[in-house]
Amino acid sequence: MPNENILNQKKQKVADITELLKEAKAGVLVNYSGITVEDDTKLRKELREAGVAYAVEKNTLLRFAMQAAGLDGLTEVLSGATAIAISDDETAAARILGKYAEDHENFVLKAGFIGTEIYDAEGVKALSKIPSKDTLLAQLVGSLQGPIQKLAATLQAVADKGEEAA
Numbered sequence: 001m002p003n004e005n006i007l008n009q010k011k012q013k014v015a016d017i018t019e020l021l022k023e024a025k026a027g028v029l030v031n032y033s034g035i036t037v038e039d040d041t042k043l044r045k046e047l048r049e050a051g052v053a054y055a056v057e058k059n060t061l062l063r064f065a066m067q068a069a070g071l072d073g074l075t076e077v078l079s080g081a082t083a084i085a086i087s088d089d090e091t092a093a094a095r096i097l098g099k100y101a102e103d104h105e106n107f108v109l110k111a112g113f114i115g116t117e118i119y120d121a122e123g124v125k126a127l128s129k130i131p132s133k134d135t136l137l138a139q140l141v142g143s144l145q146g147p148i149q150k151l152a153a154t155l156q157a158v159a160d161k162g163e164e165a166a
Contacts, residue, residue: 010061017057017065024086026114028093028124029074032056033081034106043100050096052087073118077110090114091130098128 021027032040047054059078066074085093094112101107112124119127 014061014064014068017061018068020053020086021065021069021071025088026090026093026112027084027086028097028112029062029077029110030083030085030097030101031080031108031110032083035104039104043096046096047085047093050087050092051089052085052093052096054083054085054093056081056083070116071113071118074111074113082110091127094124094127095130098125101125101128 035043044054059082062082062084063075063078066072066078085097087093097107097109101109109121109124109128111121112119112127114127
């Protein structure tokens with residue numbers, strides 16, 4: 001029988017992971033085996049700079065936490081070496097890990113979630129192709145700016161023509 005102190009530590013760890021999962025907007029599960037320490041360090045730095053929490057956790061603890069957080073659909077991929085990336089940005093974790101998985105064949109995307117919506121590996125790959133929120137906003141502003149500039153130029157031309165006629 002496990003030591004009561006160790007059991008309490010594990011229960012607390014599950015509670016902490018559950019809270020992180022409930023507060024996160026999105027997360028991605030990966031199989032990280034086969035990558036070098038140097039590559040892992042670079043990946044962790046990039047994730048940290050993007051505000052993504054990345055940790056290696058025991059599958060059993062993750063399973064209990066996911067069930068408690070209402071993410072039961074993710075428990076079926078919990079086998080082998082598993083790391084989880086949790087983010088407040090819907091696509092940041094998927095974008096960074098998806099790019100990394102393309103460059104490292106041993107690094108495999110398992111599944112992910114946004115809110116309570118569960119995505120398989122292919123879904124996470126699709127999410128990884130979506131630009132960041134800032135990029136999308138810049139594209140929106142750029143697409144709105146063109147017609148507004150044309151409208152302003154047209155109004156200025158009408159005003160100039162009106163001044164010439166007067």
